[in-house]
Amino acid sequence: MRFLIVGDIVGKPGRKALKYYTISHPHSFDALIVNVENSAGGFGINKKVYEELKSMGVDVMTSGNHIWDKKEVMEFIDTEDLLRPANYPPNVPGKGYGVYEKNGIRFAVINLMGRIFLDPHLENPFLTFDRIFEEVSKQTSLVLVDFHAEATSEKYAFGLYADGRASLVFGTHTHVPTADHNVLKNGTGFVCDVGMSGCWHSAIGMKAEDVMRKFLTGLPQRYEVEEREDVVFNAILADIDEKSGKCLSIQRVQKYITKEELREL
Numbered sequence: 269m270r271f272l273i274v275g276d277i278v279g280k281p282g283r284k285a286l287k288y289y290t291i292s293h294p295h296s297f298d299a300l301i302v303n304v305e306n307s308a309g310g311f312g313i314n315k316k317v318y319e320e321l322k323s324m325g326v327d328v329m330t331s332g333n334h335i336w337d338k339k340e341v342m343e344f345i346d347t348e349d350l351l352r353p354a355n356y357p358p359n360v361p362g363k364g365y366g367v368y369e370k371n372g373i374r375f376a377v378i379n380l381m382g383r384i385f386l387d388p389h390l391e392n393p394f395l396t397f398d399r400i401f402e403e404v405s406k407q408t409s410l411v412l413v414d415f416h417a418e419a420t421s422e423k424y425a426f427g428l429y430a431d432g433r434a435s436l437v438f439g440t441h442t443h444v445p446t447a448d449h450n451v452l453k454n455g456t457g458f459v460c461d462v463g464m465s466g467c468w469h470s471a472i473g474m475k476a477e478d479v480m481r482k483f484l485t486g487l488p489q490r491y492e493v494e495e496r497e498d499v500v501f502n503a504i505l506a507d508i509d510e511k512s513g514k515c516l517s518i519q520r521v522q523k524y525i526t527k528e529e530l531r532e533l
Contacts, residue, residue, distance in 0.1 A: 272297035274503045277307040278466030278473030279493035285465040285501040299370045303440045305331035310493040312337030330379045332416035353381035355391040375410035382417025409513030412436045427458040435513045443472035449518045457515030463502030470494035497527035
């Protein structure tokens with residue numbers, strides 16, 4: 269089974285990039301998983317954007333620390349195909365994992381968040397994975413993990429920890445794609461960060477002048493999504509054996525999309 273995994277969608281430019289790729293490559297994947305925590309105005313997700321992404325054929329939406337930025341998310345956070353990190357405390361709304369079916373094949377998606385430089389109060393993501401894996405592995409051998417984290421050391425350590433159990437561990441959050449995609453020793457596909465989909469000439473999707481002002485003055489700044497017409501699409505394609513759950517191959521997808529190409533939508 270071939271999965272298209274799309275990194276953090278940043279605002280309208282990111283949604284345009286996703287739409288362009290799904291339209292121009294309609295039969296290149298079997299299931300589509302997208303990190304949506306920055307999809308609505310760069311911070312969080314709302315119902316309108318959720319419905320827009322569903323119309324593009326997104327099968328599962330993962331997230332991270334920005335999932336709560338739009339208050340209205342509480343109205344639909346319990347939707348089956350929208351995940352928040354599973355290692356939030358048990359009383360937090362929403363689901364951290366699920367088992368899905370596409371073309372008669374079952375697969376599980378687990379959403380976890382790292383603690384280094386993010387939120388030390390979260391439950392241990394390694395131990396949370398152990399608990400969830402024990403449950404979902406009884407239903408399917410295809411287990412995919414979005415590990416939303418800041419530190420590459422934590423991401424890579426988790427990949428090695430899950431090697432041979434998870435089919436695929438893909439990192440999100442930093443918006444910067446890494447070149448370390450590979451199949452680990454025991455058959456788990458891994459990449460530290462898928463990267464963002466959004467405006468290419470920006471500070472990880474935001475207007476550069478706002479971000480530079482923060483670094484120059486140290487004062488709080490209100491960040492806005494950069495919405496120039498040039499966008500970049502970052503993703504990975506992973507082929508996973510349906511019986512063993514082992515990753516057969518993992519490859520990077522990076523497409524620079526011009527304003528002329530976007531006008532063809």
